[in-house]
Amino acid sequence: MKQGLGTQLRHLIELLDGAVLQAYVDAGLDYRPRYTPVMRVLAQQPSATIGELAELAGITQPAATQTVALMKKEGILLVVAGGEDGRQRVVRLSPQGQQLLPRLQACWQATRRAADSLDAELDFPLSDCLAQAIAVLGQRSFGARIEEASKNTRSPT
Known part of the structure; x- marks a missing residue:
């Protein structure tokens, strides 16, 4: 039986995230x-709103x-009031987060090389396929597609 798209995607994420998490553990990182995604943004610029x-x-x-809240709790990020009225939350790396960056960047480079090797072994690069799927779903959501498919499969009453 062929697995559904959601099941396949969840399994793929389990395979990828499990290996990446193990790489962090092997590097001695918690x-x-x-x-x-948040760390990459803050590695490029000193602060950002949510x-x-x-x-x-x-x-x-x-x-x-949610991710910022978890990272703040672990001491990786600092969140301060910002904006003209102080209602915006401005996020930046804590000293602990800054110290993590070099080791994380080494892990990210290894992960990028591993992803490139995966893409090279596939008939078409997974990264290109995912980017195309995200772009297409940006044009017409999966929810809209389900709704349309539902209309086409309903029996007349």
Whole structure:
């Protein structure tokens, strides 16, 4: 039986994230793969709001909010009030987060090389396929596609 798209994607994420997490453990780092999009943004610029992090990292705002909260709790990030009225939350790396960066960047380079080797062994690069799928779903969401498919499979009453 062919697995559904969601099942395949979850399994792929398990395979990838499990290996990346193990690489962090092997490097002596107590660090979760889900932190990487936020860390990459803050490695490039000194601070960002939650909204900016979400946009620049390519994640949803709720995911950015949750990830920042976890990272703050672990002492990796500092969150301060910002903006004209102080209602924005501005995020930056803590001293602990700054100290992590060189070791993380070494892990990220190894992960990039591993991803490149995976892409090279596939009939078409997975990274290209995923980027194309994300772009296409940006044009018409999967929810809209399900709704359309539902309309086409309903029996007349």
